[in-house]
Amino acid sequence: MRPGGAPPSEYARKVLDLVDTVPAGRAVTYGELADLHGRGSARTVGTVLSRYGRETAWWRVVQADGRPAAPHVPEALRLLRADGCPLVGDRVDLARARWTGPRES
């Protein structure tokens, strides 16, 4: 079974791979992710996660203002907290948690 029916395109696979690269306790914005990917845009990245993000660390991908864009905000905040990600209210403190790519790791 493996739900998800439709197989992810190569573009989608790379997005998912990048998300999986984000370390716990850190977060990355959709725009940054698109930039790391080298193709597409924040919007296309969001579309990919909406389809295939369920098996990935989707909660570490947030909007440019640090707020989880997902339709499951409470869930995202819970998972971010579990990761030890610095939060300010219901937003990620990007000044401290922003992950800018695999070079940092």
Place this chain on the structure above:
DNA sequence: AGCCTGACAGATA
């Protein structure tokens, strides 16, 4: 080829 949709981002009011 075109048109529409969408887990976004930035600018503007």
Place this chain on the structure above:
DNA sequence: GTATCTGCCAGGC
């Protein structure tokens, strides 16, 4: 702080 508009670009029809 909120609301609206425009640009963005892959994927599906």
